[in-house]
Amino acid sequence: MDQTIVAIRSRHVLLHFGSEHRDSSDKKHRDKDKERLKLKDGSSDKQKDKHKEKKKEERVGRGLCYFHIATVLSELNPLALEESQMPLFWHFAQPFWLLVLGCWFTSFHLCAFFIPFRWEEERYTDGVKWKFLEHKGPVFAPPYEPLPSNVKFYYDGKHMKLSPGAEEVATFFAKMLDHEYTTKDVFRKNFFKDWRKEMTSEEKSKLTDLNKCDFSEMSEYFKAQSEARKAMTKEEKLKIKAENERILQEYGFCVMDNHKERIANFRIEPPGLFRGRGDHPKMGMLKRRIRPEDIIINCSKDSNHPKPPPGTKWKEVRHDNKVTWLVSWTENIQGSIKYIMLNPSSRIKGEKDWQKYEMARRLKKCVDRIRAQYREDWKSKEMRIRQRAVALYFIDKLALRAGNEKEEGETADTVGCCSLRVEHLTLHQEMDGQEYVVEFDFLGKDSIRYYNKVPVEKRVFKNLQLFMEDKEPEDDLFDRLNTSILNKHLQELMDGLTAKVFRTYNASITLQQQLNELTTSEDNVPAKILSYNRANRAVAVLCNHQRAPPKTFEKSMQNLQTKIDAKKEQLADAKRELKMSKYLLEGRIEEQLMKLEVQATDREENKQIALGTSKLNYLDPRISVAWCKKLGVPIEKIYNKTQREKFAWAIDMAEKDYEF
DNA sequence: CATTTGACTTAGCAGGATCGCT
DNA sequence: AGCGATCCTGCTAAGTCAAATG
Numbered sequence A: 001m002d003q004t005i006v007a008i009r010s011r012h013v014l015l016h017f018g019s020e021h022r023d024s025s026d027k028k029h030r031d032k033d034k035e036r037l038k039l040k041d042g043s044s045d046k047q048k049d050k051h052k053e054k055k056k057e058e059r060v061g062r063g064l065c066y067f068h069i070a071t072v073l074s075e076l077n078p079l080a081l082e083e084s085q086m087p088l089f090w091h092f093a094q095p096f097w098l099l100v101l102g103c104w105f106t107s108f109h110l111c112a113f114f115i116p117f118r119w120e121e122e123r124y125t126d127g128v129k130w131k132f133l134e135h136k137g138p139v140f141a142p143p144y145e146p147l148p149s150n151v152k153f154y155y156d157g158k159h160m161k162l163s164p165g166a167e168e169v170a171t172f173f174a175k176m177l178d179h180e181y182t183t184k185d186v187f188r189k190n191f192f193k194d195w196r197k198e199m200t201s202e203e204k205s206k207l208t209d210l211n212k213c214d215f216s217e218m219s220e221y222f223k224a225q226s227e228a229r230k231a232m233t234k235e236e237k238l239k240i241k242a243e244n245e246r247i248l249q250e251y252g253f254c255v256m257d258n259h260k261e262r263i264a265n266f267r268i269e270p271p272g273l274f275r276g277r278g279d280h281p282k283m284g285m286l287k288r289r290i291r292p293e294d295i296i297i298n299c300s301k302d303s304n305h306p307k308p309p310p311g312t313k314w315k316e317v318r319h320d321n322k323v324t325w326l327v328s329w330t331e332n333i334q335g336s337i338k339y340i341m342l343n344p345s346s347r348i349k350g351e352k353d354w355q356k357y358e359m360a361r362r363l364k365k366c367v368d369r370i371r372a373q374y375r376e377d378w379k380s381k382e383m384r385i386r387q388r389a390v391a392l393y394f395i396d397k398l399a400l401r402a403g404n405e406k407e408e409g410e411t412a413d414t415v416g417c418c419s420l421r422v423e424h425l426t427l428h429q430e431m432d433g434q435e436y437v438v439e440f441d442f443l444g445k446d447s448i449r450y451y452n453k454v455p456v457e458k459r460v461f462k463n464l465q466l467f468m469e470d471k472e473p474e475d476d477l478f479d480r481l482n483t484s485i486l487n488k489h490l491q492e493l494m495d496g497l498t499a500k501v502f503r504t505y506n507a508s509i510t511l512q513q514q515l516n517e518l519t520t521s522e523d524n525v526p527a528k529i530l531s532y533n534r535a536n537r538a539v540a541v542l543c544n545h546q547r548a549p550p551k552t553f554e555k556s557m558q559n560l561q562t563k564i565d566a567k568k569e570q571l572a573d574a575k576r577e578l579k580m581s582k583y584l585l586e587g588r589i590e591e592q593l594m595k596l597e598v599q600a601t602d603r604e605e606n607k608q609i610a611l612g613t614s615k616l617n618y619l620d621p622r623i624s625v626a627w628c629k630k631l632g633v634p635i636e637k638i639y640n641k642t643q644r645e646k647f648a649w650a651i652d653m654a655e656k657d658y659e660f
Numbered sequence B: 001c002a003t004t005t006g007a008c009t010t011a012g013c014a015g016g017a018t019c020g021c022t
Numbered sequence C: 001a002g003c004g005a006t007c008c009t010g011c012t013a014a015g016t017c018a019a020a021t022g
Helices: A027-036 A044-059 A069-076 A078-083 A164-175 A185-197 A201-206 A216-230 A234-251 A347-377 A383-398 A458-468 A483-493 A499-518 A525-542 A553-576 A582-605 A612-617 A621-631 A641-646 A648-653
Strands: A063-068 A088-091 A097-100 A112-117 A153-155 A158-160 A253-256 A259-262 A296-298 A316-318 A327-330 A337-340 A425-431 A434-443 A449-455
Touching: A153 A216, A164 A185, A164 A216, A259 A347, A347 A383, A347 A483, A347 A499, A347 A641, A347 A648, A383 A449, A383 A458, A383 A483, A383 A499, A425 A458, A434 A458, A483 A499, A499 A525, A499 A621, A525 A582, A525 A612, A525 A621, A553 A582, A612 A641, A621 A648, A641 A648
Parallel strands: A296 A316
Antiparallel strands: A063 A112, A088 A097, A153 A158, A253 A259, A296 A327, A327 A337, A425 A434, A434 A449
16 A cells, blocks of 8 residues: 555545655644645644634535645544544535545645535635635845946947946846847837936936947856856756755745645746837836835735845735735836736636636537527617627637727737727628638737638628728727627626637637547547647637747758658668568557658647647646546646646546536 | 726746757 | 757736726
8 A cells, every 4th residue: 555545536536646645544644744734934723723613614615626635634524533544434415425545645745635516605705715825925036236347338339337227227138139129119219218217317418329339248248147057067057956946945835725835926027128029119118126115915814924035024914815816016017916826736726717617618508599699689770789799709700809998009009809990800792702701810919910711691791891881990890899898798698708708618619529520549649649639729720829930840840751751761671671570560660650740740730829828728628638538548648747737626527428 | 987906817938948869 | 978859837918807996
């Protein structure tokens, strides 16, 4: 039994383990385990008391709950704790038997229990997200290190020593010199304006023209630094790695309601020059350094509050358990709030993710009705209803985003469905032998171009003509519609329905259909994976998830082709030589050849498509898990380690017959 | 009611880490 | 072992959407 897990799986008890385990069915160990859940400074005593009160509340709720071994053992069944060292049985209020035999774990490895069961009400009512939250606060960006005196800055050909404040901002620019955008007017203008704000009055009067600034020595210095970093010895690199690990251990985790959880982004964003995506009017602006005085800490009252660095203060410490963030600050470019939150592997994120897919599955049940409804609405005598219906058709059919209005001049000019303008589509009565074709061409999120030619139904076409009548190109296509109106309508059609649910629904259902169509159990594993990637790709195309072709694409394709050719040769050789092992050898080479060819196809088809986004955000992971189980594909071939952590709930939950 | 704010998800990319070959 | 190719992770911008605000 050593190093193994004894777990009896009923349909409703699912266990998930870290990599090191220790028998904790022993009571002594159990107490130790409880100790280990605390952060360094500890807080479990207060917690324990609180938890007694909480027990009842936590048992009611609707949702997927997962617990640590300590939670399960100490909280869910205190009786069993006393009575038995061995398998614990307990009977929950409703017809679900939960059963746990034993478990191993150490303090450094999270051992998560996933216990999906039906609760009767909300786990926490009124939007309460947690009862206990303790963390160490953020890690700040390292302070600015002034340049050595031999690295000089020149203005109009003459050496000039900059004040530390001005120098720091100058280095930001110097580091970007190789980037194309430092040549852009808007970038330079914004940068120079913000740089001047950091200058002393003397510098301000001298430095009046960015074109006369020579950052080349700075730039060279940083390049040399990065070379030096690469050339470091193994020991030095190891030392840095160890230090990073130490920081991770200290600041990278928090305790939320008895779970030790990984924090997603515990490091504060360092200062630098803002680079928005696409044609952003604020590119080049100075993103200022965040100090403790800018930071709002969120934690529970009864926790050990994080301490600000010596000699500093937090802006505020609050105890808001209606939100999930641990730390926040206001960023100076857009004035928006940034947060430190938990890792996707955390309970709070996993639960939310699961809910998202459950919502999409609810849409599946009534999507026919909703489609019938919006088709009916194309004929409405009210313009606003027709617009709403056509927009919804696009969102459903093309998986467009909702398209909130944006403040003009504050961000890049991008649109989604509700914010489409007349200039973004062209109507073709007939095109390439098809009738009623709509040609879309606009920039969407992240200024990614959406280009598509879609045949639509006649009624949609006629409506579009109507909406576009007497309008200028820059006018809104749907002038009687916005996302708020649309979502209110959707809310009436189905509780909790919003525009983005259609993206999730259509993505997931597409994956499921494609997997069914493309894969057979007779295929070998590489062929199955090719099919999986193709199904994934169909979704990525639907959602318009693009990427820049990898810089090394052509070359890597060539290399692969070389390998294929070599393999073919090898196969021909083997066929010529009539040896005993002929068949075996041939078979093996053929298999290798096929593998390579599959790889080539896959890569070619994937040139400009990014699969990651849909995999991570739109595809119900249970579909993939079920597919793997059904076809005997190891889950590791589909999800890497991080992804398996994020989708642990699905991996444990979904059986091979799961249907989205 | 329109507008703003706040909290949260979704997004592509750069560069570091790891892999697999010679 | 060294090296290029590939994979993965961290980063942070840019969306969605509901609630707060005026």
